[in-house]
Amino acid sequence: MNNIQNYRLKCTLTFGDIYGQIIVWLIVIFLSLASALALWSSARQIYALATVGLILVLSLPFLLFAFVTTLLNNIEVLSVEPGTEAQPSATKQSNQQPVQTLG
Numbered sequence: 247m248n249n250i251q252n253y254r255l256k257c258t259l260t261f262g263d264i265y266g267q268i269i270v271w272l273i274v275i276f277l278s279l280a281s282a283l284a285l286w287s288s289a290r291q292i293y294a295l296a297t298v299g300l301i302l303v304l305s306l307p308f309l310l311f312a313f314v315t316t317l318l319n320n321i322e323v324l325s326v327e328p329g330t331e332a333q334p335s336a337t338k339q340s341n342q343q344p345v346q347t348l349g
Contacts, residue, residue, distance in 0.1 A: 259320040
């Protein structure tokens, strides 16, 4: 029977994975604000606020679902040999150069 210590969780989520979702949600927000501005008058202010609130309340569960499923799709379970230490920073090569100061 395998022990839980023989496994390691690794998250491979990057900003590029959720970039499209953020852009779509920003478009939804701007469209809701545009519709509220179109409805804004002295007699229809409550309708404008209700429109923004309704759009935000209805879009938040879809945004949350998209983020959570994207995160869960980017979690890997890796098996680790029982005698070795799992050090992801020591085994991973970095392509970044150190910052050099002027002077």
